[in-house]
Amino acid sequence: MRNLLAVLLTVLLCITGCASKDGAADPLSAWNDTAAKDSITEFVKKVTTADTPDFVAPEDRVAVFDNDGTLWAEAPLPFQAAFVIDELKRRAPQEPALAADPMVQAALKGDVAALLAGDRHEGLLRVLALTHTGMTTDEFNQRVTDWMATARHPRFDKPYDQLTYEPQQQLLNYLRDNGFRTYIVSGGGADFMRVFSQRVYGIPPEQVVGSTGTTKYELRDGKPVLVKTLDYVFVDDKAGKPSGIHEFIGRRPILAVGNSDGDQAMLEYTTIDNPRPSLGVLVHHTDADREYAYDANPPSSGKLVTALQAAEPNGWTVIDMKNDWKSVFSQ
Amino acid sequence: MRNLLAVLLTVLLCITGCASKDGAADPLSAWNDTAAKDSITEFVKKVTTADTPDFVAPEDRVAVFDNDGTLWAEAPLPFQAAFVIDELKRRAPQEPALAADPMVQAALKGDVAALLAGDRHEGLLRVLALTHTGMTTDEFNQRVTDWMATARHPRFDKPYDQLTYEPQQQLLNYLRDNGFRTYIVSGGGADFMRVFSQRVYGIPPEQVVGSTGTTKYELRDGKPVLVKTLDYVFVDDKAGKPSGIHEFIGRRPILAVGNSDGDQAMLEYTTIDNPRPSLGVLVHHTDADREYAYDANPPSSGKLVTALQAAEPNGWTVIDMKNDWKSVFSQ
Numbered sequence: 315m316r317n318l319l320a321v322l323l324t325v326l327l328c329i330t331g332c333a334s335k336d337g338a339a340d341p342l343s344a345w346n347d348t349a350a351k352d353s354i355t356e357f358v359k360k361v362t363t364a365d366t367p368d369f370v371a372p373e374d375r376v377a378v379f380d381n382d383g384t385l386w387a388e389a390p391l392p393f394q395a396a397f398v399i400d401e402l403k404r405r406a407p408q409e410p411a412l413a414a415d416p417m418v419q420a421a422l423k424g425d426v427a428a429l430l431a432g433d434r435h436e437g438l439l440r441v442l443a444l445t446h447t448g449m450t451t452d453e454f455n456q457r458v459t460d461w462m463a464t465a466r467h468p469r470f471d472k473p474y475d476q477l478t479y480e481p482q483q484q485l486l487n488y489l490r491d492n493g494f495r496t497y498i499v500s501g502g503g504a505d506f507m508r509v510f511s512q513r514v515y516g517i518p519p520e521q522v523v524g525s526t527g528t529t530k531y532e533l534r535d536g537k538p539v540l541v542k543t544l545d546y547v548f549v550d551d552k553a554g555k556p557s558g559i560h561e562f563i564g565r566r567p568i569l570a571v572g573n574s575d576g577d578q579a580m581l582e583y584t585t586i587d588n589p590r591p592s593l594g595v596l597v598h599h600t601d602a603d604r605e606y607a608y609d610a611n612p613p614s615s616g617k618l619v620t621a622l623q624a625a626e627p628n629g630w631t632v633i634d635m636k637n638d639w640k641s642v643f644s645q
Numbered sequence: 646m647r648n649l650l651a652v653l654l655t656v657l658l659c660i661t662g663c664a665s666k667d668g669a670a671d672p673l674s675a676w677n678d679t680a681a682k683d684s685i686t687e688f689v690k691k692v693t694t695a696d697t698p699d700f701v702a703p704e705d706r707v708a709v710f711d712n713d714g715t716l717w718a719e720a721p722l723p724f725q726a727a728f729v730i731d732e733l734k735r736r737a738p739q740e741p742a743l744a745a746d747p748m749v750q751a752a753l754k755g756d757v758a759a760l761l762a763g764d765r766h767e768g769l770l771r772v773l774a775l776t777h778t779g780m781t782t783d784e785f786n787q788r789v790t791d792w793m794a795t796a797r798h799p800r801f802d803k804p805y806d807q808l809t810y811e812p813q814q815q816l817l818n819y820l821r822d823n824g825f826r827t828y829i830v831s832g833g834g835a836d837f838m839r840v841f842s843q844r845v846y847g848i849p850p851e852q853v854v855g856s857t858g859t860t861k862y863e864l865r866d867g868k869p870v871l872v873k874t875l876d877y878v879f880v881d882d883k884a885g886k887p888s889g890i891h892e893f894i895g896r897r898p899i900l901a902v903g904n905s906d907g908d909q910a911m912l913e914y915t916t917i918d919n920p921r922p923s924l925g926v927l928v929h930h931t932d933a934d935r936e937y938a939y940d941a942n943p944p945s946s947g948k949l950v951t952a953l954q955a956a957e958p959n960g961w962t963v964i965d966m967k968n969d970w971k972s973v974f975s976q
Contacts, residue, residue, distance in 0.1 A: 451891060504892070508895045520893070520894045520895055520896065529891055530888070531885075531888055537918040538910075538913050538918065557862055563850070564839045583869045586864075586868060586869050587869065
């Protein structure tokens with residue numbers, strides 16, 4: 315009886331107090347206890363400890379995350395490119411002019427090289443125009459919603475929004491629990507990501523910075539609509555990322571997480587000569603078994619060469635996916 | 646003696662309890678108790694009362710405010726135009742090429758018509774280029790800070806940031822106290838407004854949507870800087886306002902406050918066919934004694950004609966500055 319009581323008491327104490335006794339349950343349990351994890355938790359402790367020189371006021375705790383390859387997978391194609399191809403497949407049978415377009419044919423043949431050729435990926439822009447313009451923002455949202463509900467990743471046979479990284483989902487929550495505002499700063503389309511960013515990442519639309527095409531305001535039958543165009547396109551990649559951060563957030567982040575050379579400028583802008591303490595983090599895809607392994611020769615976009623070289627001199631943390639992450643996907 | 650005690654007692658009770666007895670002290674005390682004020686407080690009560698069909702979740706309580714003529718004065722010139730002229734005056738003696746520019750000469754002569762001519766105000770853009778580009782964002786911030794600390798309004802002889810409207814300052818606080826996020830959505834420059842938006846309005850930089858020129862990211866002596874350009878300019882006015890709201894916020898507001906035809910599209914986008922309850926508000930400058938009186942023939946920008954006509958059919962509240970505001974300026 316005394317033993318039973320002791321057990322009950324222990325259970326009861328545990329329910330109410332155990333977690334907070336020797337620290338709460340690990341909020342980063344999907345991370346192995348390696349130097350990468352330590353560098354992040356030490357940084358967060360540093361900037362949140364009051365009355366120290368490194369303390370950063372909550373309003374300045376801005377963390378920016380790339381999306382493709384950083385928060386979710388980006389192979390064999392960035393998921394927005396998969397959306398483009400699926401949309402073209404869906405529409406081509408009913409739309410002869412669309413089906414006759416050489417770039418549509420390249421996309422439907424899976425000729426990724428043709429689409430990604432050129433510095434600004436002109437082929438991709440062409441099929442982006444065909445799938446991302448000429449409709450209202452509401453119509454576009456509906457198409458992305460429909461696609462996300464039905465499309466499945468070719469290798470993992472899951473909806474794309476179930477291919478987010480569990481360690482990163484935990485990191486987003488951990489940062490928010492420590493007073494950070496988490497932003498996406500991605501080359502992907504802002505309108506595309508905002509359809510699911512709140513549901514999938516807990517990141518509201520106003521904290522999603524991405525590539526954008528201008529919209530055209532109209533009253534249609536007396537009702538306001540915004541029609542998507544590519545009249546001017548802001549490409550939120552490479553040097554565009556610091557510009558996008560300045561334009562949309564107006565503050566320098568103190569934490570930046572990316573996975574490719576396209577994120578290098580964002581990490582520089584965050585960590586070099588920043589008057590506040592700061593941290594840069596790169597995800598290195600080293601896990602062909604559980605996900606993918608690539609850097610100089612990625613399956614699609616997302617090359618990681620110069621940013622990796624810049625990591626050591628700049629003190630950036632490099633996440634070795636295979637060794638630093640206990641699990642990879644969230645579900 | 647008994648009288649004195651009674652008075653003391655009343656004062657004492659008032660200090661501790663008066664305000665909260667029959668409702669808290671009026672958060673909109675600078676507003677007269679007119680229909681305009683009622684329409685705002687009734688709207689706020691409606692959307693914040695839980696378990697009613699009109700309840701709006703806090704994350705969707707987005708309120709957008711024009712700045713010039715809505716939150717602070719805009720006569721005899723929009724204050725950013727005053728900054729431009731003062732900057733040209735400051736620099737012209739040392740910079741002969743600048744001093745020789747015809748548009749600089751127009752600005753220094755006070756030839757506002759020349760600057761504002763054309764649909765896109767080309768003259769203004771020219772002097773904007775001269776005063777807003779070619780320097781880093783940090784350098785620009787410093788120039789705006791210096792100007793704000795020294796420049797004074799020609800009529801009121803006060804620093805420009807002391808010419809914000811007290812009733813609107815109260816409205817911003819009242820909305821935030823009721824779970825709204827308050828945004829500026831202004832034709833003014835985002836970089837210009839962000840220098841003082843937090844201090845002056847309690848609005849953080851990430852909630853300031855304004856006109857923007859692209860910035861160019863560079864490493865200078867190994868340090869990241871953003872250089873201001875006008876390579877592409879987003880003009881956050883007229884039909885640009887709904888586009889800007891979509892691009893920067895990604896949600897439809899439920900409350901929009903403006904004062905000119907430049908705000909009409911923003912009010913339409915907020916109030917017409919919005920699935921949530923919504924309110925549009927226009928400030929009508931009717932008070933030549935305390936501020937200015939204008940609509941069809943404004944002293945500079947900010948014409949109010951078509952938006953005023955659209956107010957009644959759309960159910961927008963029109964603030965008659967003279968009759969609806971008990972006080973005008975904050976300080």
